[in-house]
Structures are given as structure tokens and as C-alpha cells.
Amino acid sequence: MRTHIRGGRVIDPASDLDTTTDLFLADGRILAVGDQPPAGFTADETIDAAGLVVAPGLVDLQARLREPGQEYKGDIASETRAAARAGITTLCAPPDTDPPIDTPAVASLLIERAEDVGATRVLPVGALTAGLAGEHLSEMVNLHRAGCVAFSNNRYPITNTQVLRRAMEYAATCDLTVLIHAEDPWLAENGCAHDGEVASRLGLPGIPVCAETVEIARTLALVEQTGVRAHYCKVSSAAGVELLRRARADGVPVTANVSINQLHLTEMEIGDFDTRYHVRPPLRTQRDRDGLRRAVADGTIQAICSDHQPHDADAKLAPFCESAAGISGLETLLGLTLRLVRDGLLDLPTALARITRDPARALGLPGGTLSPGAAADVCLFDPEAEWEVDPAAFASRGHNSPYGRWFLPGRVERTLVGGRTVHRAEG
Secondary structure, X not given: OEEEEEEEEEEEHHHOEEEEEEEEEEOOEEEEEOOOOOOOOOOOEEEEOOOOEEEEOEEEOOEOOOOOOOOOOOOHHHHHHHHHHOOEEEEEEOOOOOOOOOOHHHHHHHHHHHHHHOOOEEEEEEEOEHHHOOOOEOOHHHHHHOOOOEEEOOOOOOOOHHHHHHHHHHHHXXXXXXXXXXXXXXXXXXXXXXXXXXXXXXXXXXXXXHHHHHHHHHHHHHHXXXXXXXXXXXXXXXXXXXXHHHHHHOOOOEEEEEEHXXXXXXXXXXXXXXXXXXXXXXXXXXXXXXXXXHHHHHOOOOEEEOOEOOOOHHHHOOOHHHOOOOEOOHHHHHHHHHHHHHOOOOOHHHHHHOOOHHHHHHHOOOOOOOOOOOEOOEEEEEEXXXXXXXXXXOOOOOOOOOOOOOEEEEEEEEEEEOOEEEEEOOO
């Protein structure tokens, strides 16, 4: 299949490219970027992209697909199709499935299922310890050979610091990336909201900022000691950002991402125990939100993720602390990121960099670029078209979103994976 994408505003942060031009795809790869096609090129399809932004397919570093183990909440078919609707072409799946991604067989299952569906690339994140139990190291090299792109214990704590040190040393020796979810289990125990004014008023047990900063400090010491390539996931506080900023200034090899929800919402949204806003780590103060926004703007935080967590309806009907934490976020990732542009916090190329080039670079992934020779993973969207969020109409099986009736910019018109159209807007 040879495709000519004509007359769009091509924005490729990886190539510092932002210009109105043409894009040529062949054999699943980017053939060329420019006004003239290569000699002998004949397009099987021409896409008129006038008025559209042509960008690399989005790369999402944190998206639960619920398969295997919780298919009643979602599965690879439903969630990757939701991703394609949102222009996301690469998803990293955390290891906390059932069974966890701690064997090559489970990792291969996810990759093969995603290839069968053919909507989005799925890259598994392997368990750092066997069974996520925090006691014995997983078979990281074998998991890497099976397709795991990084390793994490997710929110399951490794309380024995010696085990964590050995895991980082082993990962560093094998040049593997470790993802860190910074939360001290004792300081966060039984908490469900930010430890602040709103939690106190509602009588909810709080999770203090120090639950994040204490764990960041502990793990940063080990990262510096071992030299492992580390990436901090879902940083939620301004204080946490400052620790990472200082570490990077000192030359410690760390990168970080933030959930798009933390860039728009605060603890005030909880209101009268609204479980749609129950997330982990919790929504924090406006000061924290503003600190996270500044960190995204200046590059201290390199990537924005959806933190997609689809749930069945019953999971959000329990009392606040007993309800399931998480938001179904795939289909609002691009729109909420573009809203940061509309609000004047980021320019468009920088915003796209945080959801394409930078997450790919953080984990050493091949996507996030339109450079010739790269996989032809492309997102075409109308930056001027606003659309109303309707969670009931999500392709994801999870409709648990607090953004219903929000109007977001950036309607995705078409998504291509390997040069093949996997989503085309209706009408």
C-alpha cells in the first residue's frame, strides 16, 4: 500500500519539522517528507490533509487494557480500538494483569492478541519481581526477548530495599529501563484522597505528598548508585517535581511522565464524594497542578500519559474510598493535551512532543517520529474542530470519565498504523 498524504501541516517534533507539505508512505514505512514524491512513486491512495495537522501517532506509556484477567472491564480488542480513535498508535501495558506479565508466555500473549486485532501496537511492561511480590527478581532478560520494553512493579511495593537495589543493578547490567511508581506504602496506607483541606472536610483518609517524595528520594539514591535508566510514572506533586529537577541537574539519568488528569483536575473536583475523580495517586492542590504544568512546559517532565483505567459501572458506585481508582482516558488524551495549547500553557509542537517523541525517547521506543524509514504510524487531526466528550459513546469498554460535556479541541480524522488506516472519522 502506497499512500500520499497531501497538503497537511506536518509537525514532527523529532525532526524539528513544522511546515505545510506532503508525506509519502510505502510498505508500512515513511518513504519521504516533501513536495515531490520519489521517482517512480505511484500512490494507491491520496489523502487530502488540507486544514489538518499530520503528526506522528501518539505514544502512551501507561494504559491498562485489562487483558488477561479482567476482560469484563475491557480487553485488548476494545481498548486498542479506542486508542486508534484517539490517534494513539503505541500503548505500553503495565504488568499488573492476572496473571501478571512475569513470564514470556504472558508477554507474547499480549503482543499476539494486539497483532490479531491490528488496531494499535501494544508493548508490554514486564514485572520487575516474580508475581509482583517484591521478593525475587523476574526473568528480565527472557521477558525482554519476548517483547517487554521496560520493567516495573507498578504500585506493588518492593519494601526490601536490598531487593530493589539488586533489581536495578541487574537491569542496569542488561541495559533495561525500570519504571518507578513513587508511593511509600506505609504513608499512603488506606488513603484515597490528597491529605489536605478537601479530605479533612469530607472525612476521607489522606495520602500526603511525602508518600511520593519519600519514595522518590529512596529510589533516586538507588538509581544514582546503580546507574540504571529509570523513568518515574505519574508524578503528582510540585515537591516531587523539584526532587527530579535537582536529580537531573546533578546528572542522574531519570525521566518522568505525568497523567493528563493531574494537569487539569485538582482535589476540589471531588466535591460531594464524586467517585469519578477517585484516582491514584490522588488529585492534589492547584499549586501542585501548576507545578506539574510548568514541569511539562520546561521539560523536567518529558511525557504525558493517559493513565487509562477502564472500569465496569459497578466499580464506581461504591463509597468513595471503596470505589475503584482510575479514569478511562484514552479517548481524551489528545484533546486534553491540545487544551493546554488553547490555554496558552504550551505551543502545539511542544504539546505534540510530550505525547509522541518524548515518551518514545524515554523508553527507547521506535515510534513517535515521521522520519523517513520510520514506521508509518500517523495521526491526522483537525486542530480547529471541537467535539463534546460523551463517555457513553466511548469505544473503550470503560465509560468512567469525569470529562462528560467538556468540549475539547482536536478531532482525529484518521489514524494509520504501519501505513494502514485503523480509524477514519465518520462524516
